Amino acid sequence: MGPPGLPRRLLADPEMRAACADRDFARIFQLAKRKGGFHPSRIARACELTPSRVGEVMKGRPKITNMVVIERIADGLRIPGRMLGLADRSWEGPHPRAGSPVMVDPAYTSRPARDAPTENTLDDILAIAAGSRATPNVLRSLQVSIEDYWRRDDQHGGEALRPAVIGQLRYVMGVIRDAVDPNYRRSLHGIAAELARLAGWTYFDARQYSAAQGYFTESLRFAREIDDRTFIANVLACLSLQATYQDKPQDAITLARAAQDNARSAGGTPRLLAMLSVREAFGHASAHDREAAHRAITEAHRHFGCIADGDGDPAWVRYFDHTKLTVDTGIVLGRLNEAGAAEPLIAEGLKAEPMANLRGRAFHTFWLARTQLQRREVELACATAGEALALTAAIESPRVVAHLHEFCRLLRPYRSSASAAELSDRITGMAE
Structure with a gap:
């Protein structure tokens, strides 16, 4: 050998x-x-x-x-x-010098060898300065970073964030290895779970589903270490949404229901259960099961109606407010081709949606255009899709771009319309 x-x-x-x-x-x-x-x-x-x-x-x-x-x-x-996309392996020597034939994907930036100090990343420098010790300040700093990553992801997409998120995940894994205090270890596992989920989300938004699933699975493992069943439910909800994009509606339904089981076993809040019911509804709508989709939506609204002050919602589910429930209900109805009921809901949600959330606005504007096209309002649908196209120019989200190409295909029966032909040409010029 x-x-x-x-x-x-x-x-x-x-x-x-x-x-x-x-x-x-x-x-x-x-x-x-x-x-x-x-x-x-x-x-x-x-x-x-x-x-x-x-x-x-x-x-x-x-x-x-x-x-x-x-x-x-x-x-x-x-x-x-x-x-x-892993940390350096124990058998690896110094990284290749510039000009070496071995190249790697830049999204997987990893820690360079100690004999190459000029290549050290910011995460390495911080790790050395902190001595890989868990302190209250370190934990607060990491949590603030995660909140900032999600804000920037909502605004501009996660493509540019991914190397930093993965680097910080590796840094946290190093701190976990050195942490002795069980309370610190629990907090660090929770932070690692959040970072791994965020890394998975950036790959999902980039339509790199295999890599996304790998990080989502890693996130589940971190959450399982501390038996955080509500966060496990959160990650399963991400996997459920990804399954709908992969045209696997039964997997999406199964994952959403598993998420609900985990949330209920941990006393999940009404807001969390409402979000999970919507994810199940997405799966049923993708499977064209109208009755089951409506049941899940009804359940989501029932849970949401039970929200009260002091519920203690985890930070990662607070985004699911009345506006998000309204828009998602419209999307489910749009998937069921119930455009008459879907269009006003999506339009209402868009009016209330924060202007800074560019990706969300682009995504929801596409769905508004799609429901308008279902109602054969071709000129209006093209104008709305044009707004989504303009928003897409300011973000990095292959997922949104793919939706616009889908809209272009839906326009084919209407190419005799000047507005449809012009918009189709503009969308075709984008890389899918």
């Missing part, structure tokens, strides 16, 4: 770099076999997997999202951690 790990020429291969950036282990294993001479049995031995499991992965079923397994693959095949 040759030296351990994949050859450097293969790690430098653009196809392999892309597969690692996407955490597409089917392609990684296929390339390892085709270009590196690693047959399934050798991959299995190196990664502590069974040959049958490797064969299933190479066929694309099921996908690998468990972080422990991902780390075993990185170590077994000697794939640098930063290529897979």
Whole structure:
């Protein structure tokens, strides 16, 4: 057997770099076999997997999202951690010098070797200064950073935030390793869960669903460590929403119901249960189950009507206010092609939505345009979609861009209209 790990020429291969950036282990294993001479049995031995499991992965079923397994693959095949969005592995030496053929995705910026001080990241400097110690000030600073990340994500999308979020997640993981006080460890696990969820969300918004699921799963693991069932419900709700985008409505429904079970077992607040009911409604609407979708929406409004001062809502669910419930109800009705009921709800929500939330406004403006088109109000729908297109120019959200391309396809029967043709040309000029 040759030296351990994949050859450097293969790690430098653009196809392999892309597969690692996407955490597409089917392609990684296929390339390892085709270009590196690693047959399934050798991959299995190196990664502590069974040959049958490797064969299933190479066929694309099921996908690998468990972080422990991902780390075993990185170590077994000697794939640098930063290529897979992991911390540096224990076997890694100094990073390649400039000009080295091994390249990695910049979204996975990782900690450089100690003999390259000029490449240290801000997170490394802060970690050294803090001595990786958990203190009340450190915890407050981390929580404030998370709140700021979410605000900026709402305003402009998360593409530019992702390297900082992942870097801070690694920093927190280092602090967790050094923390002795159980109260600090619990707080740090909660912060790590929030950062991992945010990292997953940025990948979801970028339509990189495999990477998103990996971070959402990591977030679940952190939350499970401290038995935070309400936060587990929150992450399952994210996974449910992603499943609707992947055209997996039954998965979306199952995940939303599992989220509700976790929330109820922990005494979840009415606001949280209302949000989770809406996520279930999205799944039913995607499955074209009108009756079940209406039941879930009714349940969401019932829960929301029970909200009282002093409920103790977690900070991460406070965004779900009356405006959000109104807009989401309209979106569910729009998915059910009940445009007459959907349009005024979405329009009402848009009037009350904060102007600074550019991505949310772009997303909801698209849905307003779609309901208007369902009502055959072509000129009005095109004007509304034009507003969404203008908002999209100020944000980084491939998810919103994909919705606009979807609208362009819906316009095909109306291309004889000058406004429809002009808007279609503008949207077509955008990269999907």
